[in-house]
Amino acid sequence: MEPDIEQLLSGPRGRRLCLELAMEMDQDIRIAVFHLGYKLDPGSGRSRRMLIMSPSGEAPPPLPEPTVNELAALITSLDLKGITNELVQKALERAVDTARYWQEPEGEDILAATEAITEPLAHVARSVVGLPATASWDQKAQPGQWAIDWRSADDPTPLPRNPQHTLAEWARKERAMEIRASKERPQDPHANFSGEWWSIPHGLIQTVARIPEGLSLVEDSLGWEEATTIPVSGTGRILEIRTEEDWTKLCRAFSLEVTASRRHDWFRTTGRHGRWVIPDWERAATEWDAVHLTVAGYLSLAGRALRVSEHTASVIAGWDPGSTIWLTDVARESELPRQHWHHPHNDEHWELVSSA
Structure with missing residues (x-):
């Protein structure tokens, strides 16, 4: 893995940025992360609950749940030509907004830290590094x-x-x-x-x-x-x-x-x-x-x-x-x-x- 890519994915906020960007690019990835992140979240079923209702108001039959391997495949095959500076900035904001140091990481952060997902996220990281939106990321303090x-x-x-x-x-x-x-x-x-x-x-x-x-x-x-x-x-x-x-x-x-x-x-x-x-x-x-x-x-x-x-x-x-x-x-x-x-x-x- 290239040094810049490895550095970005070595931290929980960097991994979360790449995961958030993948979700912005593909709705199926967003749905898979939602389900898998919920299952991994320490507050699942307590502070964090999932409620799914049909238009009739009745609980629908359970939908097939995505697997980690399916999510990894979606990320790996993601077409990243449409990445914009605005999407990168939005993903960065989400990565910062979801940081928490007083309790366990969110399920999405746990998911992004698994080897099965971190490796595919390198595909996203390669498209991020070098974009104009990231040019100031390593900039020194300005006067x-x-x-x-x-x-x-x-x-x-x-x-x-x-x-x-x-x-x-x-x-x-x-x-x-x-x-x-x-x-x-x-x-x-x-x-x-x-x-x-x-x-x-x-x-x-x-x-x-x-x-x-x-x-x-x-x-x-x-x-x-x-x-x-x-x-x-x-x-x-x-x-x-x-x-x-x-x-x-x-x-x-x-x-x-x-x-x-x-x-x-x-x-x-x-x-x-x-x-x-x-x-x-x-x-x-x-x-x-x-x-x-x-x-x-x-x-x-x-x-x-x-x-x-x-x-x-x-x-x-x-x-x-x-x-x-x-x-x-x-x-x-x-x-x-x-x-x-x-x-x-x-x-x-x-x-x-x-x-x-």
Whole structure:
């Protein structure tokens, strides 16, 4: 398998993107994934139910269920000449929207991770790599970017300042939470406990390079319909997260143990039982001004158990693809106008309302 294809299919979000794209291209694939994903979903029959009714209102006789081999054959024979940039963007949005790190993966993600389906998905991945829509996936952080404020233009707010204080508070709370969790939560990873699951700090300036695309690439979105995008200019020592080694090297250099506080959530999402670490972002700020997660890095890395050392691993969770986190006070609002965007209910696209 070619390196770019293997990288895309090595991560759960990359596999999901390819599966979503295949479903967009063929209705029979969508139906097969729906049935097979339902059977594999941990919530099947409980939090996720399938109801099929005939026009008369009575339950119809059960339909023949597709097999994994039949789905694999459909994907392998798929005609991909009709792939467009819009379809790739839509599949990327679905891959991001379905990410979850606080419970088991969806049935569709489990399905895409099986060898019987991952191999056929390489057929889709080959058609994706090299398209204009993917040209920016490995792009470095740009000097001019956009911060997103999920409020309307009628409620303006300045960009957050004093990242040193924010990171100090974050580090203090993380250590306190880890101590508390080690005392109050069981070591059994199957225990029904949940808590903090993200691996990045909140309250800092976070930016994306592309608008409006970045408005729809948000993990664990709350379904916002209003957004103000703020032009930001920033430069300095920017670490690019493209590969597993980029992330694990950062974790080794500035290691913060989070086993007790992340154990249960990350076991559910990765299946790994062991010690967990994330970067100590306060200490990382002594070396780096910002850290940028490329879209390609996100697709291959997010949601995986990434080996840091013989006994520890880490997860990239809660970090939107293509976004930059500013650790020091080097990012400023530029002279370009802010933009106000609106997402009409039940519409797929964001609309520019004003620029001022």
